[in-house]
Amino acid sequence: MANIEIVVLTGAGISAESGLPTFRDSNGLWKHYRFEDIASPVAWRNHPADVLDFYNMRRRFLADVEPNEAHWAISRLQEVASVQVVTQNVDNLHERAGTKNILHLHGELTKARSSTNPNLITEIGYRDILLGEKAADGSLLRPHIVWFGEEVPFISRAIELVSRAAVFIVIGTSLQVYPAAGLLQYASKSCRIFYVDLKASLNRLPGLTAQYIDGPAATVVPALVSDLINELQQSK
Ligand code: NAD
DSSP: TTTTTEEEOOOOOHHHHHTTOOOSTTGGGGGGGGHHHHHHHHHHHHHHHHHHHHHHHHHHHHOOOOOOHHHHHHHHHTSEEEEEEEOOOOSOHHHHOOOOOEEEETTEEEEEEEESSSOEEEEEOOOOTTTBBOOOOOSSEEEEEETTTSTTTTTHHHHHHHHHHHHEEESSSOOOTTTGGGGGGGGGGOOOOOEEEETTHOOOTOOOOHHHSSOOHHHHHHHHHHHHHHHHHHOH
């Protein structure tokens, strides 16, 4: 039974009820920071202290929050299916809820990397990155985050996973950030698509047949997962 392949694409909305702000909602992070001032290679070159402050602050927030019912529900799906999470989030709440297969498209807050070698990555946990701190190759240590204008290294792998999926569940993303938003186009004709978001019916998925579930992820994802588990157990 664990052979059915389920891909879950998550965005900032799934972590909102854990207390991590999204970028584009009314209290989103971009209301306080212009993203080009913070999340770009230009910002890193011109004012690295502000960039580090921004990510150090978000890392500290992360240490103080917990996975919510939506993260735990996705983890439960693993009991009945082969589950792959593809997340745009840089938090580690899927990991902390016990999900095993996770592809972080946009990097991870609890890691840092060399400014010149994207493959030289180190675990830093929840500690700050200090201005002037060096990576093992002598270049500046920077957050392990894919910034605006940078390539998304795992996008081909994500396309491959989505194109094989029998069920594709999209949760808490405004689908405005590419190439992640373009992943929907790779779902096969037979793939069942669910889109869960506070504004799912409003956002819509152009040209795709999907089931739209409007509501807060921590409430509606557990219900969806229970239905899917029942269905998969009955079809055993
Ligand atoms: P976004 O801010 O563009 O959109 C958030 C979406 O979540 C919206 O569609 C909104 O309606 C929905 N939403 C808000 N609260 C919700 C809830 N309780 N339940 C269900 N849906 C809810 O976020 P995005 O589409 O993920 O944007 C992409 C970028 O934001 C990514 O690059 C990601 O790295 C970054 N981001 C990540 C985090 C995090 O790691 N937790 C936080 C903020 C932003």
